[in-house]
Amino acid sequence: MTPGPALVVGLGNPGPDYAETRHNVGFRVVELLAARAGGGRFSRHRTNSDVLETRLAGRRVVLAKPRTYMNVSGGPVAGLAKYFSVPIEDVVVVHDDLDLGFGVVRLKRGGGEGGHNGLRSISSALGTKDYLRVRFGIGRPPGRQDPADFVLKRFSGAEKKELEFAVDLAADAAEALLSDGLEPAQNKFHALSG
Numbered sequence: 001m002t003p004g005p006a007l008v009v010g011l012g013n014p015g016p017d018y019a020e021t022r023h024n025v026g027f028r029v030v031e032l033l034a035a036r037a038g039g040g041r042f043s044r045h046r047t048n049s050d051v052l053e054t055r056l057a058g059r060r061v062v063l064a065k066p067r068t069y070m071n072v073s074g075g076p077v078a079g080l081a082k083y084f085s086v087p088i089e090d091v092v093v094v095h096d097d098l099d100l101g102f103g104v105v106r107l108k109r110g111g112g113e114g115g116h117n118g119l120r121s122i123s124s125a126l127g128t129k130d131y132l133r134v135r136f137g138i139g140r141p142p143g144r145q146d147p148a149d150f151v152l153k154r155f156s157g158a159e160k161k162e163l164e165f166a167v168d169l170a171a172d173a174a175e176a177l178l179s180d181g182l183e184p185a186q187n188k189f190h191a192l193s194g
Contacts, residue, residue: 005060006178008019008033009049009077013070013152022071022138022152024165025095029136030063032171047079055161057179061170062086071117074125081126088149091131092177093122094170098147100137102159103166105173107186108133132177136170172192 008031011023018024034040034052042050042065052063062084066076081091089109099114100106110130113119123129140152155163169192176185 001053004090005062005084005086006090006092007062007064007077007080007084008056008094008174008178009064009066009073009080011070011073011093012065016065018152020154021098022155025096025138025170026134027065028167029094029134029174030065030172032092032167033174034063035068036171037063045080047076047083049076049080051080057175060179061178072094072121073118074081074121074123077122078123078125081108088126088128088131091126092174093119093131094134094136094174096133096138096151098138098140098151100135100139102137102139103162103169104137105166105170105189105192106135106137107173107177107182107189108135109182132182134170134174134177135164 008030010026012018012027013023017170021059033056037054040052040054042052048067050065050067054061054063061097066073068076071113109132113123139146162189173185173189176188
């Protein structure tokens with residue numbers, strides 16, 4: 001990553017009805033990063049996002065939570081990258097991932113969206129898939145449950161017991177991305193998590 005500002009965006013849906021759902025785990029991770037950076041408050045930004053400008057992992061960072069629904073989060077993310085002059089290689093998106101077991105954290109740059117409409121919207125708005133991702137595993141839905149319903153459900157009792165640890169791990173991984181770069185962070189966190 002370059003020494004300029006980085007943009008770390010947590011994905012989720014706005015409003016209290018969605019706050020505790022699997023789809024909103026990106027918000028949780030970014031909120032924890034904000035607390036680690038000194039607990040500043042997010043403020044409403046003209047890109048239709050809640051934003052906190054801070055320092056994290058030794059560099060200037062813009063933490064953001066789009067105020068739009070997940071499936072149309074691309075506009076705010078592209079607007080933030082443009083407004084804060086953040087190059088694509090320094091855009092980090094934290095999101096839930098059905099293809100990883102619960103609590104597994106994986107880091108990557110680019111690649112497919114795995115059916116994730118939030119990522120699809122971001123890739124379209126940015127004109128590239130080559131941004132960094134912190135993938136937070138939420139597991140597959142049980143039985144024949146529709147994945148679209150599953151991501152909007154709350155975590156199970158067993159998952160809730162592990163959730164704080166998993167969110168902490170994802171925040172650690174995001175900080176390592178910022179300070180060390182992708183490959184060293186992958187080497188460390190892929191070994192730690194599943």
